[in-house]
Amino acid sequence: MSLYLSRIRLARAPDTAALAHLLMPPEDNARIAAAHRLIWSLFADAPDRSRDFLWREDGGAGWQRTTFLVLSARPPEDLRGLFEIDEPKVFAPALSPGQRLRFRLRASPGASEMRPHGQRGKRIDPLARALRDLPREARGGERDAVTQAVGAHWLRRQGAGAGFRLAEEAEGEGGSRPLLRVDGDAWRVLPRDGGRPVRFSSLDFEGELVVEDPAAFLAALARGFGRAKAFGCGLMLIRRP
Template sequence: MSLFLSRVRLRHAPDTAALARLLLPEDDEARIAAGHRLIWSLFADHPDRERDFLWREDGGSAWQRTTFLVLSAREPSGGGGLFEVESKPFAPALSAGQALRFRLRAAPSFSVPSKTRGERGKRVDPVWHEMKKDEHRLKTLLPDDRQKLRLEIERDVLSGWLARQGRESGFRPVTAPDADGVARPVLTIDGDIQRRLPYDAKRLRETPRRRNLTENPRHKHPAVAFTTFDLDGEIVVEDPARFLAQLPKGFGRAKAFGCGLMLIRRP
């Protein structure tokens, strides 16, 4: 499969500046939905086109500094003059045992089986799920100790999630002993940001034709909710073919909303 890695920015021009806050709202949730629509505009060459790209936003809230990084199966179009687009083929030559640095904005989840037979299980945030188990203990701690325990739970859960992703996708996290001599992934965690988008944003994941067929204004639909974490660390490639096949598919959920794109580079 041919892949392209693109850097996308709004064009620095007076006509674009006049629309900047409509295109990139200051509200975080509105900005995520708007970002998805903007990136879709670079690939929407057909009403039945399925999403074949991953993206993330970098650069801060000021629209002049905002950069979208996009990994796609097709080279993006010009975007109607709104964007500056720099694209290059993405075909890294990797070998088994090769170490890489990575950055990943992840929305991890797992499925809790439904009690109703035949009904699909509920997707939940694994960090929240583990904290609920320790809810009583957390309430008994002083604020500093409570925060320390929260961070320990967060690190343990996300380290386990990343290791499972690696087993399925041909890599393993690099580990180092902590103060207690326990091997832990070399991992920096930032974020823990809860997102709650209106149902209208949920339909962004579907093709235009499917949206027309599935829309039913009489039904009430839940918001799209997920939690994002920015992970920065080191991995070792064990199966290059499997790893490269998974990169364009992404890791975790909420891939339509700027999550799942793993950016890699040599140390």
């Protein structure tokens, strides 16, 4: 399967600029909901089309500087002239076992409660559960450490089925820790026409990984990681150190 990586911005033409605050509202939740619709418009060639792309908002203050990075099975098509799209690049990284890569990932972690006899229960937010289990008076001081620990545990489990492991650095007394920073802990409530709001949390991961199975890793990059992939989560960006 071919993959394409595209860099996309709203067009700066006067007619688009006049609609900028409607197309990209300044409030975070409204902006993510609007961006979800905008990016879908680039791939909505049929009413029953399934999502075959991942995207994320990538920096920039104000709509003029906001950039979207999109990984897709098809090149985007701007039929309405709303965007500036750099020439999509074929995404086919040369990967090998043992290769180290830097990465960035915004993801919405999820886990399933385990029921008796190994049955899976309802989906939960592992970070929210871990923070809830702390004594109330400890939550503020422990939040960063818990976020780091829960995020690292979740990403290690992702890697076990996706052909990679987290790179680690040595610590004292023979121990090690992952080359990973976990930030964010953002909670999103997105409006949805005619339905209940979309609710999810997201974390930002940045660190270094080691490729173990190149084919499995590339397939996982195409699928994305975690939940809320239609809302700007799940796209892992990689580069050589």
